[in-house]
Amino acid sequence: MAESYDIIVIGAGPGGYVTAIRAAQLGFKTAVVDREHLGGICLNWGCIPTKALLRSAEIYHYMQHPGDYGLKLEGKVSVDAAAVVKRSRGVSKQLAGGVGFLLKKNKVDVIWGEASIPKAGQVEVKETKRAEAPKGARGAGTYSAKHIVVATGARPRVLPGIEPDKKLIWTYYEAMVPEAMPKSLLVMGSGAIGIEFASFYRTMGAEVTVVELLPQILPVEDAEIAAHARKRFEKQGMKIITGAKVTKVAKGADSVTATIEADGKTQEITADRLISAVGVVCNTEHLGLEKLGVKIERGVVVTDGLGRTNVPGIYAIGDVAGPPMLAHKAEHEGVICVETIKGLHTHPMDKAMIPGCTYCQPQIASVGLTEAKAKEQGREVKIGRFPFTGNGKAIALGEPEGLVKTIFDAKTGQLIGAHMVGAEVTELIQGYVVAMNLETTEEELIHAVFPHPTLSEMMHESVMDAYGRAIHI
Known part of the structure; x- marks a missing residue:
């Protein structure tokens, strides 16, 4: 039985x-x-x-x-x-x-x-x-x-002709347990998984190229935040090709050569390893x-x-x-x-209240609507921004590059989106998540006391900036 x-x-x-x-x-x-x-x-x-x-x-x-x-x-x-x-x-x-x-x-x-x-x-x-x-x-x-x-x-999703072989073409399984650090790497896909591995291997010294089919890396993120992150990645030496597609992969003895189409042109890139991060x-x-x-x-x-x-x-x-x-x-x-x-x-x-986090360098975190999505819905919005350069704790940490962005419904004061890029933002985002779940208004956030010196003060300043009240910029 x-x-x-x-x-x-x-x-x-x-x-x-x-x-x-x-x-x-x-x-x-x-x-x-x-x-x-x-x-x-x-x-x-x-x-x-x-x-x-x-x-x-x-x-x-x-x-x-x-x-x-x-x-x-x-x-x-x-x-x-x-x-x-x-x-x-x-x-x-x-x-x-x-x-x-x-x-x-x-x-x-x-x-x-x-x-x-x-x-x-x-x-x-x-x-x-x-x-x-x-x-x-x-x-x-x-x-x-x-x-x-x-x-x-x-x-992991497998694309025809680019099937992972555990040696030259990796999924996240193989990328997590390399026998040795590759000197060069091609990453297909710039979502959270692709960007995290691109960031890891670039920091470890590999020459990294990221290929993304869409015109924006980190496609689910706010465009302004994604653009900031891209500049930081490229400053670190990462090569990024957007609006591009890998059409063919040829395997060598210890390398792969990918044919990439972008803007009506083709190019070939050879790398020690290829990570396929094109979804699940x-x-x-x-x-x-x-x-x-x-x-x-x-x-x-x-x-x-x-x-x-x-x-x-x-x-x-x-x-x-x-x-x-x-x-x-x-x-x-x-x-x-x-x-x-x-x-x-x-x-x-x-x-809409589920936060998303990407743990690359710099970190990226978000919750709610992007600016583009809010406007697509026909909402009138108020947007606040605060840069890491205006925050004492960020400067003391040696992390002066980053941005906090908040989006409010102009008619009701409802917080409908928050987006961040910079040091420790994956830990900060939950403050906005709680605020959204409690249906907190801009007035309540402005009157909340944030401790000094902390990175969280930027969250406060971004809210105030949306209403023309920012102090430190």
């Missing part, structure tokens, strides 16, 4: 394991199924290990410029690629163990294997050879559940969703905003349920989903 649960979550990434823990907190008998690693791509091959790599690059950058801070460094600074990778992998391993502890603490059963849904209310798990099962995990078998939550995430594809296959009649559009499982699909008892959250494909969005979607199942008062997440 199949072991029975109230809720089974398929996928133990940030969306899946958070969903499972919250379900257990609500009193549901809960299990989570995974085939490879607790914490999912984010913790093992995405968000966390890339931040560890970028931290190593940041420290290396500072070590190369000790004189900027009145210091002297004896001897030559060099990169130990193996040690950098080892540290990054160690961070992931530690946190994956932490996820296992949290699941055990909350009495969530872990089932190890490949999951499918042969019919509503039933999960079939087959043995996996991808990774060793965590201690105490259940194995292959048939399990039943009143509610099944699909949280299977996404994988949702993991909807092999689950049996189509056979069950679950509605899927453009590769994304369709839900009602509360995690429910069109088939009773089957839910979807996270990347597999559509953009924005961010770990924090997946976590909150999972919580909303199981709280809805519990019968608590819930409402769909407002995706």
Whole structure:
């Protein structure tokens, strides 16, 4: 007889394991199924290990410029690629163990294997050879559940003719664990993943070229912020080609040559390695969703905003349920989903209030509408800006380049967008996120007291600038 649960979550990434823990907190008998690693791509091959790599690059950058801070460094600074990778992998391993502890603490059963849904209310798990099962995990078998939550995430998109081979053409998997630092690199795609790797390898000394199909790098960001970031990247020696397409890739013994079309012209660029960062594809296959009649559009499982699909008892959250494909969005979607199942008062997440962060150098962070989107909606806006050069803390840190931009609805004073580029802005953006969620007006933000000296003062000044009240510019 199949072991029975109230809720089974398929996928133990940030969306899946958070969903499972919250379900257990609500009193549901809960299990989570995974085939490879607790914490999912984010913790093992995405968000966390890339931040560890970028931290190593940041420290290396500072070590190369000790004189900027009145210091002297004896001897030559060099990169130990193996040690950098080892540290990054160690961070992931530690946190994956932490996820296992949290699941055990909350009495969530872990089932190890490949999951499918042969019919509503039933999960079939087959043995996996991808990774060793965590201690105490259940194995292959048939399990039943009143509610099944699909949280299977996404994988790198593969373009025909430019298929990753793990040697010369990389996805983020290979880019995270280089055996040696390439001397030159071509990056296809300038979204968060592409730009973060471009920034990491450029700081580590590689000659980097970024090719972007659209006319703007970081396409989802505000145009003014993206333009500022581009100038900074190019100042660092990064080459950027926008409005361009890689039409062909030829492999050599230890290099690749890409044919690039832009402005009606073609050119060839040869590099040691190519990173394909052209988006992701949702993991909807092999689950049996189509056979069950679950509605899927453009590769994304369709839900009602509360995690429910069109088939009773089957839910979807996270990347597999559509953009924005961010770990924090997946976590909150999972919580909303199981709280809805519990019968608590819930409402769909407002995706306009989900922040996005890119951890390159300089950092980029945003929430809400860009200036262009606000104007497309026919809104009359008030826009404030404040440069890092006007902030004492930024100058003291040796980080005087950057910009904070705020966008308000001119009629109501509602904060509808905030965009930043510069040092530590990924930590600052949450202040604006909270303000937007509380429906804070410009008047309340102007009257709020910001501590001195901090980078956060620029947030205050940007708000005041939108209303002609900025003090330090």
